[in-house]
Amino acid sequence: xxxxxxxxxxxxxxxxxxxxxxxxxxxxxxxxxxxVRGCMVIKPYGYAIWEKMQAxxxxxxxxxxHENAYFPLFVPKSLFEAxxxxxxxxxxxxxxxxxxxxxNDEDNPGKLKVDPEAKLxxxxxxxxxxxxxxxxxxxxxxxxxxxxxxxINQWANVVRWEMRTRLFLRTAExxxxxxxxxxxxxxxxxxEAKQMNDIYAEFAEKFMAMPVIKGxxxxxxxxxxxxxxxxxxxxxxxxxxLQAGTSHFLGQNFAKAFDVKFANKEGxxxxxxxxxxxxxxxxxxxxxxxxxxxxxxxxxxxLAPIQVVIVPIYRGDEExxxxxxxxNNIKNELELKGISVKYDNRDNFKPGYKFNEYxxxxxxxxxxIGPRDIQSNSVEIARRDTLVKSKIKVIKVVDTVKNMLAEMxxxxxxxxxxxxxxxxxxxDSFEDFQNVLNKKGGFISAHWDGSPQTxxxxxxxxxxxxxxxxxxxxxxxxxxxxxxxxxxxxVLFAKAY
Amino acid sequence: xxxxxxxxxxxxxxxxxxxxxxxxxxxxxxxxxxxVRGCMVIKPYGYAIWEKMQAxxxxxxxxxxHENAYFPLFVPKSLFEAxxxxxxxxxxxxxxxxxxxxxNDEDNPGKLKVDPEAKLxxxxxxxxxxxxxxxxxxxxxxxxxxxxxxxINQWANVVRWEMRTRLFLRTAExxxxxxxxxxxxxxxxxxEAKQMNDIYAEFAEKFMAMPVIKGxxxxxxxxxxxxxxxxxxxxxxxxxxLQAGTSHFLGQNFAKAFDVKFANKEGxxxxxxxxxxxxxxxxxxxxxxxxxxxxxxxxxxxLAPIQVVIVPIYRGDEExxxxxxxxNNIKNELELKGISVKYDNRDNFKPGYKFNEYxxxxxxxxxxIGPRDIQSNSVEIARRDTLVKSKIKVIKVVDTVKNMLAEMxxxxxxxxxxxxxxxxxxxDSFEDFQNVLNKKGGFISAHWDGSPQTxxxxxxxxxxxxxxxxxxxxxxxxxxxxxxxxxxxxVLFAKAY
Numbered sequence: 001x002x003x004x005x006x007x008x009x010x011x012x013x014x015x016x017x018x019x020x021x022x023x024x025x026x027x028x029x030x031x032x033x034x035x036v037r038g039c040m041v042i043k044p045y046g047y048a049i050w051e052k053m054q055a056x057x058x059x060x061x062x063x064x065x066h067e068n069a070y071f072p073l074f075v076p077k078s079l080f081e082a083x084x085x086x087x088x089x090x091x092x093x094x095x096x097x098x099x100x101x102x103x104n105d106e107d108n109p110g111k112l113k114v115d116p117e118a119k120l121x122x123x124x125x126x127x128x129x130x131x132x133x134x135x136x137x138x139x140x141x142x143x144x145x146x147x148x149x150x151x152i153n154q155w156a157n158v159v160r161w162e163m164r165t166r167l168f169l170r171t172a173e174x175x176x177x178x179x180x181x182x183x184x185x186x187x188x189x190x191x192e193a194k195q196m197n198d199i200y201a202e203f204a205e206k207f208m209a210m211p212v213i214k215g216x217x218x219x220x221x222x223x224x225x226x227x228x229x230x231x232x233x234x235x236x237x238x239x240x241x242l243q244a245g246t247s248h249f250l251g252q253n254f255a256k257a258f259d260v261k262f263a264n265k266e267g268x269x270x271x272x273x274x275x276x277x278x279x280x281x282x283x284x285x286x287x288x289x290x291x292x293x294x295x296x297x298x299x300x301x302x303l304a305p306i307q308v309v310i311v312p313i314y315r316g317d318e319e320x321x322x323x324x325x326x327x328n329n330i331k332n333e334l335e336l337k338g339i340s341v342k343y344d345n346r347d348n349f350k351p352g353y354k355f356n357e358y359x360x361x362x363x364x365x366x367x368x369i370g371p372r373d374i375q376s377n378s379v380e381i382a383r384r385d386t387l388v389k390s391k392i393k394v395i396k397v398v399d400t401v402k403n404m405l406a407e408m409x410x411x412x413x414x415x416x417x418x419x420x421x422x423x424x425x426x427x428d429s430f431e432d433f434q435n436v437l438n439k440k441g442g443f444i445s446a447h448w449d450g451s452p453q454t455x456x457x458x459x460x461x462x463x464x465x466x467x468x469x470x471x472x473x474x475x476x477x478x479x480x481x482x483x484x485x486x487x488x489x490x491v492l493f494a495k496a497y
Numbered sequence: 498x499x500x501x502x503x504x505x506x507x508x509x510x511x512x513x514x515x516x517x518x519x520x521x522x523x524x525x526x527x528x529x530x531x532x533v534r535g536c537m538v539i540k541p542y543g544y545a546i547w548e549k550m551q552a553x554x555x556x557x558x559x560x561x562x563h564e565n566a567y568f569p570l571f572v573p574k575s576l577f578e579a580x581x582x583x584x585x586x587x588x589x590x591x592x593x594x595x596x597x598x599x600x601n602d603e604d605n606p607g608k609l610k611v612d613p614e615a616k617l618x619x620x621x622x623x624x625x626x627x628x629x630x631x632x633x634x635x636x637x638x639x640x641x642x643x644x645x646x647x648x649i650n651q652w653a654n655v656v657r658w659e660m661r662t663r664l665f666l667r668t669a670e671x672x673x674x675x676x677x678x679x680x681x682x683x684x685x686x687x688x689e690a691k692q693m694n695d696i697y698a699e700f701a702e703k704f705m706a707m708p709v710i711k712g713x714x715x716x717x718x719x720x721x722x723x724x725x726x727x728x729x730x731x732x733x734x735x736x737x738x739l740q741a742g743t744s745h746f747l748g749q750n751f752a753k754a755f756d757v758k759f760a761n762k763e764g765x766x767x768x769x770x771x772x773x774x775x776x777x778x779x780x781x782x783x784x785x786x787x788x789x790x791x792x793x794x795x796x797x798x799x800l801a802p803i804q805v806v807i808v809p810i811y812r813g814d815e816e817x818x819x820x821x822x823x824x825n826n827i828k829n830e831l832e833l834k835g836i837s838v839k840y841d842n843r844d845n846f847k848p849g850y851k852f853n854e855y856x857x858x859x860x861x862x863x864x865x866i867g868p869r870d871i872q873s874n875s876v877e878i879a880r881r882d883t884l885v886k887s888k889i890k891v892i893k894v895v896d897t898v899k900n901m902l903a904e905m906x907x908x909x910x911x912x913x914x915x916x917x918x919x920x921x922x923x924x925d926s927f928e929d930f931q932n933v934l935n936k937k938g939g940f941i942s943a944h945w946d947g948s949p950q951t952x953x954x955x956x957x958x959x960x961x962x963x964x965x966x967x968x969x970x971x972x973x974x975x976x977x978x979x980x981x982x983x984x985x986x987x988v989l990f991a992k993a994y
Binding site (some may be wrong): 032034035036040041042044047048050051062067068069070071072073074075076077079080081082092093094095097098099100101102110111112114115123124125126133136137140146152156157159161173175330348493 | 526533537541547548566573577596597599600623630633643654658851
């Protein structure tokens with residue numbers, strides 16, 4: 001029987017973290033690069049994880065009164081300009097559609113060329129985000145306070161012409177959701193922006209088992225066009241921070257740019273208050289980098305497409321049949337409890353190959369069953385995060401698996417939380433700042449004078465940026481770690497993805 | 498209290514079917530045109546129906562072993578050319594990305610222009626369908642028979658630069674799913690193509706309550722690049738046919754165009770066999786046109802986002818409170834049975850306004866509760882398709898609603914089936930063909946000599962095309978309705994969307 005070559009070992013995280021990540025994404029069959037520069041193919045296993053993320057987030061959005069809708073992929077240049085006035089800082093690197101027809105190239109048989117006669121009067125931008133197209137639509141929908149609030153979310157693809165791309169973390173095209181809401185009052189909009197950031201945090205911690213710090217962005221890290229940007233920040237195993245989600249209080253900026261007014265309860269015209277918020281396939285990168293190890297992916301059970309894999313150990317059909325009876329019974333019982341199980345009885349791969357494969361793919365629990373297990377009414381059960389194996393009586397398998405999944409979900413979170421907390425370092429001098437950043441990494445909690453100039457200087461000289469001004473940090477007087485000027489509270493700096 | 502203007506009556510179907518459709522789509526809040534030529538905004542209510550369609554189809558795809566994945570939005574022109582050789586007939590009207598950056602227009606402050614220095618070396622086509630990008634990827638995935646079958650589906654947006662567009666039925670950008678599978682043998686691929694067409698038919702009949710005829714396309718109606726195209730065809734209320742889904746047996750055409758070979762079990766290299774299949778937001782148009790009436794949308798319960806709406810009739814807070822207790826009890830009990838219920842207690846709209854609104858939006862069942870109903874322990878229940886109202890004791894509401902929803906689902910299908918069957922006319926002369934087509938419309942079942950020339954002549958002279966060669970039609974000798982040449986079986990002609 002032909003045998004697939006055993007996958008080579010991953011580069012270790014210590015040796016080259018970045019290489020480890022790139023290899024892992026490809027070898028675990030999550031995604032790969034495509035024929036289009038900067039665009040990725042999300043493979044079925046990676047997409048199945050994304051689908052689980054989508055399903056949970058979508059439930060949370062709907063439970064808070066949001067509805068899904070769909071807006072056009074393209075933004076006419078003129079709408080982009082209207083927004084641009086409002087958001088000068090927004091990058092202009094984007095995919096631009098200028099023509100609408102190909103034709104046969106007379107000079108090169110079998111080749112096609114752009115038909116110069118099919119030039120668009122106005123260029124179309126492939127959406128990098130949808131504020132412009134959505135607010136030009138909301139203008140038609142909103143006349144009075146009774147048309148508010150509008151609480152809409154969109155699941156979509158967006159394109160930003162990034163020069164340096166990495167699978168999931170930064171790609172030219174990526175998948176995301178973008179919420180766009182319209183409100184009568186400032187208070188409502190602020191509440192909404194904070195609420196959605198809280199939902200992102202809850203999702204990250206409960207499902208991704210990834211601890212996050214909630215906070216506000218500084219002015220220079222804020223979304224251009226936002227009055228305030230709320231965010232959740234996570235820490236990866238290499239000591240770099242990753243912005244996992246943002247929620248923007250947009251004030252009346254977009255309403256003014258697109259002239260969206262409503263008659264309030266007093267009959268007066270006022271501009272609408274707005275928010276927008278989004279998370280993307282970047283979360284896949286965060287998930288991978290938070291838990292995985294040198295053997296491959298480690299998935300929190302709550303997002304694992306396959307929670308339990310059963311591998312039969314056998315020689316010949318008779319043994320396989322015996323093992324299969326037990327395996328299928330266990331599979332059925334686990335599925336009745338809502339646990340997703342794969343029984344891998346492929347005949348052309350050896351158990352050792354399968355063990356490696358599921359380790360690489362981060363399946364939380366592996367059950368192996370051989371003829372001796374049948375004799376002793378037991379199975380071997382292995383947990384992906386700890387790699388600990390144990391023998392369990394068949395009768396106890398369902399309870400053990402249930403508990404183990406819950407325990408693993410919690411344990412992954414706790415482990416990531418300890419690591420994160422150990423890697424928040426308080427510093428009070430710029431020398432310490434640089435030392436900690438270069439030797440230890442992680443978040444640096446330091447006083448900052450609040451000026452963009454100081455922030456810019458620190459960024460230029462250390463590559464660290466202000467990740468967020470955490471909600472939970474107390475107001476306390478201090479002196480800026482760089483300028484020595486007065487500071488009101490500490491903020492979190494880090495190098496970031 | 499400000500009162501919203503009552504929506505004007507829809508144009509009736511008899512007066513102007515096309516206008517009726519356009520008005521209905523907009524007034525029922527399903528979709529509207531956007532600032533981008535030919536692209537639509539799918540509004541929350543329309544999108545909620547699409548989401549229900551997606552959920553059911555996705556379940557059916559997964560139950561037959563398919564997985565979802567995601568491939569890039571863009572297709573490099575060179576890949577498009579490789580496919581083009583294979584599929585000369587494919588339209589070249591598509592959106593073409595030529596540049597990747599905007600810059601400030603020095604001559605027009607506040608305006609942007611395309612940066613001429615940011616011209617792409619190779620133009621990118623916004624995918625009109627993904628065979629090219631997917632098969633260039635499969636080439637990397639497939640070496641041996643053990644890598645087969647590949648059973649992948651993608652939910653995505655696609656763009657075709659249509660000149661004449663109509664909401665849902667034909668738009669420049671639309672949402673769809675596209676399945677792309679790769680197989681070892683011809684038999685497997687043919688089985689897959691037929692299976693997916695059967696799944697489309699089952700979905701159309703079971704969920705959309707829309708009867709369809711399954712069949713093969715004639716050569717000239719076939720997808721360019723396919724060996725055989727299977728399809729489902731439905732009949733709209735204006736006597737025009739609508740192609741609701743297609744499934745293509747692609748033979749080895751794409752494997753050859755993209756050089757995808759595999760080592761078979763005998764160790765020999767062979768080209769892979771392929772299928773592709775898709776349905777789109779066009780199904781929304783089909784759903785609307787199959788059941789709706791002059792009062793608005795009629796939705797089959799299986800796809801209705803709101804299956805039951807409860808409207809309180811009251812004066813003053815005390816009456817509202819009394820009614821709300823009963824209404825909320827009913828709502829809870831129905832929801833326990835998995836029925837989706839909306840209790841519309843908005844205070845700034847009158848009951849009559851609400852009745853019209855939900856009639857327009859096609860909510861299957863409306864329950865009205867007033868103070869007199871409270872006295873008599875009853876409610877008024879109205880069924881959207883028949884518009885019949887009846888009084889029901891509160892204690893019987895849950896059973897009545899359950900039965901009524903099931904009955905309505907069946908009745909909508911039966912009604913559409915009768916209409917469809919009454920509008921299949923057998924004709925045996927070209928004169929009858931023309932008469933029936935112009936006076937009655939619908940499907941015409943006629944003998945055809947099998948030649949593309951005859952088909953083309955009939956199309957030119959009558960605007961009718963061969964919709965399909967039905968599976969279930971018996972092989973029977975006859976003479977072609979146009980040429981008088983021998984024919985093997987009848988086929989179905991119609992004017993079509």
